[in-house]
Amino acid sequence: DIMDVNARFESLETNPALNQVMAPNEPVALITMSADINNNQSFMNMCIPYISVEKYIDKFVIQYRNQSSPTVSSENKKNIESDISDVKVDACVELGTTNIKIKDFINLNIGDCIKLNTKVGETLDLCIEGEPHYKVSPGKIGKKIGAQIVEIYSKDVDNHE
Structure with missing residues (x-):
């Protein structure tokens, strides 16, 4: 583990233009997660200002930065192709x-x-x-x-x- 985190939900902002808590050029850590809620799967992004994780940066190693696999199995590829094959495009x-x-x-x-x-x-x-x-x-x-x-x-x- 990199660090202990105690999270709590305070609020939800759906208009990102109204939610600016730091300078626009401030470096950030962007974490993308897959969330499964009531059998509906979607992605969630969490944006953390660099100054919040700066003191822990030495604990990060390459394997923690990117856990995704660079290869996609043929079964997953077929499932994705099947899911998107009927999507209509302009x-x-x-x-x-x-x-x-x-x-x-x-x-x-x-x-x-x-x-x-x-x-x-x-x-x-x-x-x-x-x-x-x-x-x-x-x-x-x-x-x-x-x-x-x-x-x-x-x-x-x-x-x-």
Whole structure:
């Protein structure tokens, strides 16, 4: 054990903007825990000012700083994939952008055309949750507008095994 702690609940602040008890640039120890309450599992963060643990810092060793395992078992990976496979995400294809004057915006009518920054036949970005992940070509699927994936971005996306 590193130190004995006697904890008690005093209050709960749900708006972190209202709960500032130290300078914004003050170093802190951030502890993330998994909490299981009434079969609902979630994470809890505890933020402790450095000055509160400074006298105990020499008792910390590497094994206490990070107890999480760097590897995930294949069973855990399958469980996670199963849990998130039905989660819906926002997907959007943007045809293009432009800048217009407010007077032109106010006077827009049905049938008006707006020149965009993209060219006909040019690939477009398919964004997932606001981040571009694919290049697509617009088209038609039955009676609906569709998009065919022509390129996959590899940035910030782990390869699926």
